[in-house]
Amino acid sequence: MTLPLTDLIVFLIYITGIVLFGASFYFRSRSSDAFTSGGGNIPSWVVGMSIFATFVSSISFLALPGNAYQTNWNGFVFSLSIPIAVFFAVKYFVPLYRSINSVSAYSYLEKRFGPWARIYASACYLLTQLARMGSILYLLALPMNALFGWDIRIIIIVTGALVMFYSMMGGIQAVVWTDAIQGLVLISGAVACVLVLLFSMPVGPAQTFAIASEYDKFSLGSFSFDFSASTFWVILIYGLFINLQNYGIDQNYVQRYMTTKTEKEAKFSTWMGGILYVPVSLLFFLIGTALFAYYKVHPELLPAELSSIDMADRVFPYFIVNGLPVGVTGLLIAAIFAAGMSTISTSLNSTATIILTDYYQKYADNISEKSSMMVLYVSSLVIGALGIMAALAMTQVKSALDAWWALSSIFSGGMLGLFLLGVISRKTRSVDAAIGAVVGVLLICWVSLSPTYFTDGVWVQFRSPLHTNLAIVVGTIGIFVVGFCLGRFIHRQKESPKKKMSKP
Known part of the structure; x- marks a missing residue:
């Protein structure tokens, strides 16, 4: 033309x-x-x-x-x-x-x-x-x-x-x-x-x-x-x-x-x-x-x-x-x-x-x-x-729009969860955040990829029931919750015996 x-x-x-x-x-x-x-x-x-x-x-x-x-x-x-x-x-x-x-x-x-x-x-x-x-x-x-x-x-x-x-x-x-x-x-x-x-x-x-x-x-x-x-x-x-x-x-x-x-x-x-x-x-x-x-x-x-x-x-x-x-x-x-x-x-x-x-x-x-x-x-x-x-x-x-939304959820890697963890939870340590990040990435991969790969056989029961757009949501929440709980409860339990021993 x-x-x-x-x-x-x-x-x-x-x-x-x-x-x-x-x-x-x-x-x-x-x-x-x-x-x-x-x-x-x-x-x-x-x-x-x-x-x-x-x-x-x-x-x-x-x-x-x-x-x-x-x-x-x-x-x-x-x-x-x-x-x-x-x-x-x-x-x-x-x-x-x-x-x-x-x-x-x-x-x-x-x-x-x-x-x-x-x-x-x-x-x-x-x-x-x-x-x-x-x-x-x-x-x-x-x-x-x-x-x-x-x-x-x-x-x-x-x-x-x-x-x-x-x-x-x-x-x-x-x-x-x-x-x-x-x-x-x-x-x-x-x-x-x-x-x-x-x-x-x-x-x-x-x-x-x-x-x-x-x-x-x-x-x-x-x-x-x-x-x-x-x-x-x-x-x-x-x-x-x-x-x-x-x-x-x-x-x-x-x-x-x-x-x-x-x-x-x-x-x-x-x-x-x-x-x-x-x-x-x-x-x-x-x-x-x-x-x-x-x-x-x-x-x-x-x-x-x-x-x-x-x-x-x-x-x-x-x-x-x-x-x-x-x-x-x-x-x-x-x-x-x-x-x-x-x-x-x-x-x-x-x-x-x-x-x-x-x-x-x-x-x-x-x-x-x-x-x-x-x-x-x-x-x-x-x-x-x-x-x-x-x-x-x-x-x-x-569909370019669907492809972009899916890829952005996967590649974002739950970064938002890591930021929220750093800003909100002051007791979360580096190791707590690292564990949370690993969990978050695994959750993102599960929500994003399992509908495609877990389609038959024994793997069907492990398929994610969520829409793939929710991968970033699940990843963010996973990172924050795991990191927050490790910093708030595990860290506190390790410190509490030391505090008791220091008392006269």
Whole structure:
């Protein structure tokens, strides 16, 4: 298919402008401090837009409409948990990180439990970011594949290389400022798409809502307490835990708390980035529902190969290419790239920062500013290449959203439980936390993997009855409960005889 000249110009101007704008920060990011924290001088509203844009990504822009098209608004329950998570992050986590004054989210764990805890958490984080970048790059390639017919693998490689270029050149300042622009572009694109879909219906916008209601597309899921299915409660609980992890201990967000001048500005940025996502994610679900209604009225406009429910992720890209007016298509493609590029650049910068602070600066000798910058550059390059490989592997999955949720639960490794244990339970020792972490990881593997591998024979009775999204919940609770009980009761019992003997 040939893209209209107007759309091509809109898209190319955007991509070229973002890459050059991001790369221009090279002249302001010549030190490791500027590369990782921007010198703590970035405006709070820019940081807030960056947090929002990082959270959105192409996972939201394409997978959420695909999810709503395929099923209903059950996934929107995830968004409803965000304000609660942001409240706890602003009240407890932001002050904590500002007080220890470390750009690494995991330095606190070393202070509390020792080096092993920091290495464990940072390694889990690196794995999570690889899965995230893979999902995003894959979803980013779908509309370009529908538009030009180019091989998805080539699109993934080229896109990844472009983002790697400007994020390596400009550091966190390039990431945050380009995120702010990309956040505005993706909101504009989502609003434009909703308006086009609603007013393309033969009877008007009300027809969309009538058809959606008829097919129960606005349902938030079953309210039953069946924790083996994707019910309202399962998604809400999963959302609470994963968003507490995002805003509380994720390096992507913690690093931004350190880029503002004051703690007050950091709190404002966190609220802004979190709350803005809720109505915007509602727009994404509305797009998916409107697409369902649109193709119910115009079934002849949807190719037969996309009629299968397994192809839901590809319906929105197809509509962008074939159903939008000239000019709007270019805007939507630019918006999807904005969503994906912002998150990928963030992941590259944050993972490079973790490798520098949690590994190189801790264990290397003769550390210099030049060697630190070299580590940041090489780390960005290697992680970017691995992210591209993960994206190529992602082309084999049916639902990118389900794959991302499953992988994030597994790779997160119950890090939230370890943080909560350190903050809440002062009597928990390093060995108690280590035992808790082992138990938590085993529980995560059981919930995540047993439904796939324990399918027949004697192993069926050991299969987890829980939905796989609850892996992070079970892992977090397991780490906290085991570590807390060991510190509170076992430690006390060992100390009590000594106390009795010391009495006269």
